[in-house]
Amino acid sequence: MTTPFVQPVRQPLPQPKAETASAELRISLHWAMALFVAMGLVTMWLSDFQQDLTLRFRGLLLGNSLCLLALLVYLLKQRWPLMARWTAPLGCALLIVAGYRWLAYPGLLTLAPTPLILALALVDLPFALATAGLSSLLWLSSLPGPVTPADRSLVLAGLWIAMGLLYARSRPVQQVVLWSWQHYQRAQQLLEEARQRKAELEQVLDELLHANRQLDLLNERLAMTRLMAEEAHKAKAAFVAKVSHEFRTPLNMIIGLVDLMVEKPDLYHHSLPATLLEDLRIVQRNCTHLASMVNDVLDLSQTEAGRLTLHREWVDLCQEIEAAVTTVRPLTEKKGLWLRFQADEPIPTVYCDRTRIRQVILNLVSNAARYTERGGVQVEIEEKAPYVVVRVIDTGPGIAPQDTERIFEPFYQGSNSVWRDRSGSGLGLSISKQFVELHEGRIWVESEPGQGSTFVFQLPIFPLAEAIAPPNRWISEEWQWLERSERPAIPRLPYSRRVIVCDQSGELYHMLAQHFDDLELVEALDEQEVLEELEECPAHALFVNAPEPAQLQGLLERLRPLAPDTPVIGTVLPSTMGQVWDAGAVRYLIKPVTRADLQASLDALGRPVAHILIVDDDPDFRKLLARMLKLLVPGLTVSGVGSAGEALSILRTRPPDAIFLDISLPDMDGWAFLAQKSQDPGLREIPVTIVSAQDLTVQPSTVPQWTITLGQGIPVHKFMEGSLELAASLLAPEPAPAPG
Numbered sequence: 001m002t003t004p005f006v007q008p009v010r011q012p013l014p015q016p017k018a019e020t021a022s023a024e025l026r027i028s029l030h031w032a033m034a035l036f037v038a039m040g041l042v043t044m045w046l047s048d049f050q051q052d053l054t055l056r057f058r059g060l061l062l063g064n065s066l067c068l069l070a071l072l073v074y075l076l077k078q079r080w081p082l083m084a085r086w087t088a089p090l091g092c093a094l095l096i097v098a099g100y101r102w103l104a105y106p107g108l109l110t111l112a113p114t115p116l117i118l119a120l121a122l123v124d125l126p127f128a129l130a131t132a133g134l135s136s137l138l139w140l141s142s143l144p145g146p147v148t149p150a151d152r153s154l155v156l157a158g159l160w161i162a163m164g165l166l167y168a169r170s171r172p173v174q175q176v177v178l179w180s181w182q183h184y185q186r187a188q189q190l191l192e193e194a195r196q197r198k199a200e201l202e203q204v205l206d207e208l209l210h211a212n213r214q215l216d217l218l219n220e221r222l223a224m225t226r227l228m229a230e231e232a233h234k235a236k237a238a239f240v241a242k243v244s245h246e247f248r249t250p251l252n253m254i255i256g257l258v259d260l261m262v263e264k265p266d267l268y269h270h271s272l273p274a275t276l277l278e279d280l281r282i283v284q285r286n287c288t289h290l291a292s293m294v295n296d297v298l299d300l301s302q303t304e305a306g307r308l309t310l311h312r313e314w315v316d317l318c319q320e321i322e323a324a325v326t327t328v329r330p331l332t333e334k335k336g337l338w339l340r341f342q343a344d345e346p347i348p349t350v351y352c353d354r355t356r357i358r359q360v361i362l363n364l365v366s367n368a369a370r371y372t373e374r375g376g377v378q379v380e381i382e383e384k385a386p387y388v389v390v391r392v393i394d395t396g397p398g399i400a401p402q403d404t405e406r407i408f409e410p411f412y413q414g415s416n417s418v419w420r421d422r423s424g425s426g427l428g429l430s431i432s433k434q435f436v437e438l439h440e441g442r443i444w445v446e447s448e449p450g451q452g453s454t455f456v457f458q459l460p461i462f463p464l465a466e467a468i469a470p471p472n473r474w475i476s477e478e479w480q481w482l483e484r485s486e487r488p489a490i491p492r493l494p495y496s497r498r499v500i501v502c503d504q505s506g507e508l509y510h511m512l513a514q515h516f517d518d519l520e521l522v523e524a525l526d527e528q529e530v531l532e533e534l535e536e537c538p539a540h541a542l543f544v545n546a547p548e549p550a551q552l553q554g555l556l557e558r559l560r561p562l563a564p565d566t567p568v569i570g571t572v573l574p575s576t577m578g579q580v581w582d583a584g585a586v587r588y589l590i591k592p593v594t595r596a597d598l599q600a601s602l603d604a605l606g607r608p609v610a611h612i613l614i615v616d617d618d619p620d621f622r623k624l625l626a627r628m629l630k631l632l633v634p635g636l637t638v639s640g641v642g643s644a645g646e647a648l649s650i651l652r653t654r655p656p657d658a659i660f661l662d663i664s665l666p667d668m669d670g671w672a673f674l675a676q677k678s679q680d681p682g683l684r685e686i687p688v689t690i691v692s693a694q695d696l697t698v699q700p701s702t703v704p705q706w707t708i709t710l711g712q713g714i715p716v717h718k719f720m721e722g723s724l725e726l727a728a729s730l731l732a733p734e735p736a737p738a739p740g
Helices: 018-023 029-045 053-079 082-105 106-111 116-121 125-140 149-263 272-302 317-334 354-371 428-438 507-515 529-538 549-564 574-584 595-607 619-632 644-653 672-679 716-731
Strands: 312-315 337-340 350-352 375-383 386-395 444-448 453-460 497-502 517-525 541-545 568-572 587-590 610-614 637-640 659-661 689-691 704-707
Touching: 029 082, 029 116, 053 082, 053 354, 053 453, 106 659, 106 689, 116 541, 125 149, 149 272, 312 317, 312 354, 312 587, 317 337, 317 354, 317 375, 317 386, 337 350, 350 354, 354 386, 354 428, 354 453, 375 672, 428 444, 428 453, 428 610, 497 507, 497 610, 507 541, 517 529, 529 549, 541 549, 549 568, 549 704, 574 672, 595 619, 610 619, 610 644, 619 637, 637 644, 644 659, 644 672, 659 672, 672 689
Parallel strands: 337 375, 497 517, 497 541, 541 568, 587 689, 610 637, 610 659, 659 689
Antiparallel strands: 312 350, 375 386, 386 453, 444 453, 568 704
16 A cells, blocks of 8 residues: 655744853853852861951851852752852852951952852843842942942942953853854754655655556566467467468358359259258358458458558549449348439549458448448548548448447447347458558548438548658557567577575575576575675575574574575475485485496495395386396395385385385375385384485475565565465465376
8 A cells, every 4th residue: 555645744943042042051050059169168268367256257157158158059959940040149249248348358359250250151141230230239338347439449340340341252152152053943954854855755765666566567467468469469360370271262162062053053963942042042141251251350360460462553432432332232222222422523533452442432331231221321422632531321220429439349340239130240340440541541430329320431642741750650559569570689688686595505506596597596605605795796585594493593593684685585495315314215316217326226235135125106117127136236136016005015024125116106105105114113224215207306395494584574564465475376286296
């Protein structure tokens, strides 16, 4: 199912504000708290050097107050962060003024701008201005202390000079921050648009991939349809040839003899009974009708195949129409119809094939006379340069609109029973259309039910000059497929799907190479070679084979990361000789068997043999194998049976030294025989050599287990489609095995 494309809705990003940009420049409150603690500790340390106890006490009080201010800021930060930022500079300003008034130490005046710096660093520029105003009020207040007017003036000047410098410094910084924030927001917006575009592109790519898959499927179906059309074309050509050679000759013989019997009965020196003559006339009419149908089929086939040759000459169409009217007039007179030909002006001669155009005119006039019961038929001809137009008008039953679109198709006789009951072949109009179009003309019908019909065709007076046309002139909607007599000499580029086979035993690689010659098989013995082959060129699939299921799982886990985009298919395929050994046999010989093969099998037994049992359902082969064995081992006793049941009976009564066994047996196959033999401890050690026409390396092997994986997993819809295709393939019948 194709996922509909949904245009994502873009939400406008919020516009950047100065407050947001300023907030990005705020320092952490931890720095302010650390500053207060440091100032408190320094104040308490300096107070130890005071001789005056009052000043020492005030210094300790100021130091503790600074530490308490740090603690207060920390507590407010936990719940009211903004209030903590306000408290830090305001508290610092209050303690600096109080410390100067308490200690009367001029060095504290240098700390007066500190609250302004904190206000700007912790909050923003407007709050720094407010802090400067509050500090000015504190220094100008009439609180008791040693603050002189000169000190006040110096402090106020320092405060506002520092405020001016801070303002001058922070304003460009804020502008830069605001500019940076705007560009950051713009970058975020562009990034979001890029992500949306990427999502759209991925969806478009997915749609293109889906369309490509559909196009591949349609191409495959088109190729199959083309093959079917070619087969149908060949079958039709064969049928036409059969009709031409097998039907025409006997039909001519039958028609000729019947004509003699009907027309010249005195040639036989006997008078024929009237009933016999009537029967012969029936045979004559039907044979003539059958010959006409054969001729129509041959003409239609030749026309469709483009093998019909026109013999053009200058023809007077008026004479041809008069000849056709003369031919059909007995039929119209018999039915009581009028038949007229009208040509009001001189008609020029037309360059055409006289025979084919005469056939077209005769078909149209005879059809009009055949299907008209009342009234009559009129034939008209006129010149419409550069064409000559011929009309055949009748007063018949007319043609239904749904039939006018198909009336020129081969074998189509309309949906009206009136048309179907006239014993026509349904080929006359189709052949007429082909003949007219071969002359670069056109034919059509104008009709309404109950109002009669008008068949019109036009022919060019002169052969039409070829106009300069674009390259699409070679393509036509009515193009007919023709098999080329010569194949193109340009070689086709080879293309095959690349499959990497990782199998240390080599069994899977050789089996695939024998069955699938259209694949590019690449053999890899281990994970390193697989990685090298994948780096050299990607593969359509990676096959992994292991003799045991437990080994297969480990191989898949190691190879899956190496090919994340390649389907990894794991199989458990025992080796050929492994199957033979597991079944209890020692060797496997493929017919035809030579004496060298038999000698090698006897030598492989490793011990002398005196009695050999041959199990094969072919008595002639048993005799041949017995003779060959006796030639190799003089004095050897050879027994032969044709079924597995007889062989088991002989094994229990007279065990041989070795067995030569065929796989294909009438009662049970050789594998079942080996299984029953292995169950008997007394017979288990008798060596068995399999002699069969079945090549295990060619016969389809049975895979007891297989696994497929792809990257991080297989989508559900692909899993279902693949499973259904696999089920259909598994349910398809297998070819019958070769007789053994």
